[in-house]
Amino acid sequence: MKAIIFDFDGTLADTLPICYYAFRCVFKEFDQKNLSPEEIKLMFGPSETGIIRENLFNINKEQAIEMYYKKYFENHSQLVKQNKDIDKLIKHLKNKGIKLGIVTGKARRSLDISLEALQMESFFDVIITGDDVKKPKPNPEGVIKALSVLDVQNDEAVFIGDSDADIHAGVQANVYTAGVRWLCNYRTLEFTTQPNRIFNNVPEFINFINMGVLNES
Missing domain, CATH: 3.40.50.1000 (HAD superfamily/HAD-like)
Known part of the structure; x- marks a missing residue:
């Protein structure tokens, strides 16, 4: 080996808690959706940017992506x-x-x-x-x-x-x-x-x- x-x-x-948290913030802010961890988990596969671009209905996808990274960075030490x-x-x-x-x-x-x-x-x-x-x-x-x-x-x-x-x-x-x-x-x-x-x-x-x-x- x-x-x-x-x-x-x-x-x-x-890191799953911080991923779930950041995605929940994004979908709540831009699509007014309260997603569960299970619903977020079903989206996994593409990168975070891919998940947002493929699943977010709001047209402001680039703003949503920036919000995801902001939440991910700011809350990382608390959640990971x-x-x-x-x-x-x-x-x-x-x-x-x-x-x-x-x-x-x-x-x-x-x-x-x-x-x-x-x-x-x-x-x-x-x-x-x-x-x-x-x-x-x-x-x-x-x-x-x-x-x-x-x-x-x-x-x-x-x-x-x-x-x-x-x-x-x-x-x-x-x-x-x-x-x-x-x-x-x-x-x-x-x-x-x-x-x-x-x-x-x-x-x-x-x-x-x-x-x-x-x-x-």
Whole structure:
């Protein structure tokens, strides 16, 4: 195993609350809609800008996008906290010489806000955002692009995510898939596309890595 590629929201950071909050503010302000987290979750796939452009009825979409980022930035520290287990995991993998990547549907702008706030910006060898692909997850385009940048084969990498779209993208890219439910606000209770392995906490995955099980699977 040479590389581990992560989803971001709900996998590397518990950012779903800030995403829900910012979207609720936007749709309340511009469409007078009170959206639930479940309704917002159904829109996931495109980047935040794509979600707003595709789902907002109000014609002032660029203003709505700016409002989303304003709310996301201003409330990030209140709604998103650093996770010591995740920080330990990332540093552990880097120390082992494993290449790290992110493939996320988030736009680059919001991801940069989160990475800086959580002091993660220097750890990743490749970052593919929703701005960098034509087809978001569950399409494997982002995972395949990350593999190419990392210069690793699909049988040398793992893709980790908390949603069906993540696992489906990983399966289509023919990489080992890990479904995770280790943050409070993960997205999938039961995966419809079965990952190779499911992890309910970060120490379990660290032990799995240390045992070299991925190399044998």
